[in-house]
Amino acid sequence: MKLKLKLSIPVMIIAFIILVGCSTEKNNKTADSKVDSAQSVVVNHFRYYNEKNKDRLLTTLTEHWNASNVIWGFENLDSIKIVNIEEEKDEKVKKGYLSNGRGRINGTKENNVKVYKVNYEVKYKKDGVGPQDSGIYDWWYFVIRKDENSPWLIDDMGV
Template identity: 30%
Template sequence: MKTTKSGSSSRIAAFMSILVAVLLAATGCAPRVVGTRHVPDGNDMATMIKNGEIPYKNDVPPIALTGAGTYIANFSATLKVTGVVNTRMVMGETTSLVSSDGREPRHVFVVFYLCQPLSAKADKFSDGTIVYGGTGYPKIIEGKTYTVSGILQPHWQGNPLVYVPTANEFKQTTGSESFVDVPKDALELEVPAMPSPEQVVRDYFKYWNAKNLVEMEKRLTPDKRGIAQHLDALAYVKILSISERLPRTTGTKVFEVVFDLKFKNASYGATGINDGKNVWGFFLKRDNETSPWLIYDWGGGGY
């Protein structure tokens, strides 16, 4: 009896050692929250319209203006999240190809306005992943796919704008879903000639002077969107000269821009831009020959 008890204890001890080792290994490998990241606070739709940040005035659904009221969702699609701009604005790209008459099927870039904003804090994990969320929302991670339903803005401009009434319309996908369900021809648009890199820079300054943040950010790479632009402090900005320089990296474009900028208060200096004449370098790149040129970096001192 004494020998049998000893053998049984040894087996239990060995089993427990293995179990502890497995648990420790699993705990050590799993990403864990190591901090938080501040998510810029996005203006509500009524404020954006008032500030001229968005062109829609007369046909925005009441749910997007007041946060209440009945609505009919006419947009539903599986999308890959490409960027979280702020607590109100999320960018996505359809996982399905959208066909238009006479054109090659394409993935459509969509802008989502969240009637129910995200939390102002996102979790940062040990593997570098940033996880956004809020009451009722799933874990939102750039590069992951979600099924999103909402209201498509009539007569949208630039990229389709979809209002997401509640967090319940934003769902994590399961399996390999891939679909787009919208009114017939609702995503069709006349595709203009691709603007030149210089025109992209000129348009950026045009919308900067107009304090139109939405159009400014359309000309930036996703990682540069959501940066504070201090538009409230701006009186005006205008290009004095622009000249192309030899790029340091193959497949990129560089322009040296001399511009005049005035703040409403000449002593304002929180942006790192001088009040008066500035010389900056603007750097552009594109994913391929059929994709648009976008500004991926800029800096004072010229090039």
């Protein structure tokens, strides 16, 4: 009986350590997903664009993109993919969006906007048809939210 008790205590301690370790890892992943959620919107945007899935693409964008005059160009798109993405650290870019860009129109607060510089490669079936030809481009993506409880959405993009 004493031998079983001596063996069960280390087993319980090991099980406890494993449970605590898994719980800590899960919490870290949750915290990371909140930090990365703005960037993941941009990543999903490119994925849905490459899939030519307008309905899913619109889930990554603010409402003004769901207009009848927006031309997606899916019929000429061969592929589009991110080469590199990183958060823009130059505050001048963010401030430009807030004071001169769409941020001035929609009243976005500084803590509710993130800017990502995206290097991407796009291939078209036929060049010279759309606003750009096949190639590698660097664009900024302005991702906003209404408040801390709202989802991140792409509001603007460009060079």
